[in-house]
Amino acid sequence: MSRFNVNQEHSLQPNSQEYMYQKKYVSIHSEDRDQIKFPNSSEFEIELPQDYLNVQSVKLSSWTFPANYSVFSANQNNLQMSFRISDPYSPQSNSYYEQLQDVIYQGLIAHIQSDFIITIEEGFYTPEQMATELTNTMNYVVTNYLDTFIQNYDLTNNTNVYSDFSGYSEFVVAYNFVNQKLWFGNKSSEFILTNDSDLYYKQDILLTCPVNKLPEFSNWGLPAYLGFTRNPITSTEIPNGTQSRFYYGDHVTGDSGYWLPLSSLPGANSYIIKAELKINLMGPAYFYMEIHGMNNIDETAPYNVSPFTSHTNETNGIVNSSFAKIAIPTTPISQWFDNNIDSYMLYNPPAERIRRLRFRLRYHNGLLVNFGNFEYSIMLELGILLPQKKVEKYVYVPETVAFG
Structure with a gap:
């Protein structure tokens, strides 16, 4: 005889091996995370409202993100540029003597083998704003x-040249709207854009080592971003009395397209450099969303020549690197919404339980997306299998109903 008591009202119901498929939606807001433990909204964990059982699929249903990113930032290694004044204006060579200009010439000659380094403001630029920023920072x-050189000269020679110095203003950078390129000019001195400077290599190493960042070969x-390769470029001389001009219209209202004014220094020749490529101020077009345990997208990585890739049939790409690839369709400052993407994870057999999720939002190069103090929201669609009880049902239909 069975030792189990089956004479009760609550006997076990056999499993019918039949399931009802249900879609369950979870709305997740980045501001709901533990902000003490996870201050950065690009990387955090969050606990869901309940246990979700027998999960067959997880899909990114909809989302809204702020477009407040900085195309130019220290993390992107694109705030600094180096240049050199290789042949400064010489008053003596032009039969012109003014003590201030002579001291400026001495100062620039002393710096002829060294680079000047500019640092632009972090943020997002229009082409015109970038041209103005470069003009001002180079000068x-x-x-x-x-300033320092002339003050030291005065102290050494007991002179007062510094009182006449009002600043250096020979550099002009302009944006050509037709060919969408930057033009660099100096009204009196030859200059070089030292794009092969160690500055860029050192910065890339410093940024790559402490963070999970891939090496950059395009945006180095x-x-x-300004339209140059890694080769240094020397400016081209424009003969005295000739001006560089945009023929499509004014650069500044009323200048008839003469973007580089003539120098007031006697006999001075102008020098210009035209960017080789179009300016690129758009920033990244995509970012990736990682959800721990749900990543289902394979991702390529920058080409790498190494014994591993040379002697095997393998690559340095990443398998199951992310859950979703999200396009950035707008520029700062704005908000965008979308809901059309085929990013999902299928579980076979179904995941027994999902209660906690870990998110990471990054660019292709590995850097985290910086949302600052702007929050965002996503909607996940969970496909859940609900087990059904095996129950025989009988439906009695009265004759008056059946036969009318």
Whole structure:
């Protein structure tokens, strides 16, 4: 005889091996995370409202993100640029003597083998704003250097040249709207954009080592965004009395396209550099969403020549690197919404329980997306299998109903 008591009202119901498929939606807001433990909204864990059982699939249903990213930032290694004044204006060579200009010439000659380094403001730029930023910062770093040099000259020679110095303003950078390129000019001195400077290599190493960041071959520094390759470029001389001009219209209202004014220094020749490529200020077009345990997208990585890739049939790509690839369709500052993406994870057999999720939002190069103090929201669609009881049902239909 069985030792189990089956004479009760609550006997076990046999499993019918039949399931009802149910879609369950979970709305997740980044501001609901533990902000003490996870101050960065690009990387956090969050506990879901309940245990979700027998989960067959997880899909990114909809989302909203802020477009407040900085195309130019220290993390992107694109705030600095180096240049050199290789042949400064010489008053003596042009039969012109003014003590201030002579001291400026001495100062620039003393710096002829060294680079000037500019640092632009972090953020997002229009082409015109970038041209203005470069003009001002290039003149600013030269002014700062000459400030110190002239003051030391006065102390050494017991002169008062510094009182006449009002700053260096020979550099002009303009944006050509037709060919979408930057034009760099100096009204009196030859200059070089030292795009092969060690500055860019050192910065890349410093940024790559402490963080999970892939090496950059395309966007290797600020000059890459401005339309240059890694080769140094020397300016081209424009004969005295000739001006560089945009023929499509004014650069500044009323200048008839003459973007580089003539120098007031006697006999001075202008020098210009035209960017090789179009300016690129758009920033990344995508970012990736990782959900721990749900990543289902394989991702390529920058080409790498190594014994591993040379002697095996393998690559350095990443398997199951992310859950979703999300396009960035707009520029700052704005908000975008979307709900059309085929990013999902299928479980076979179904996941027994899901209660906690870990998110990481990054760019292709591995850097985290910086949302600052802006929050975002996503909606996940969970496909759940609900087991059904095996129950025989009988439906009695009265004759008056059946036969009318």
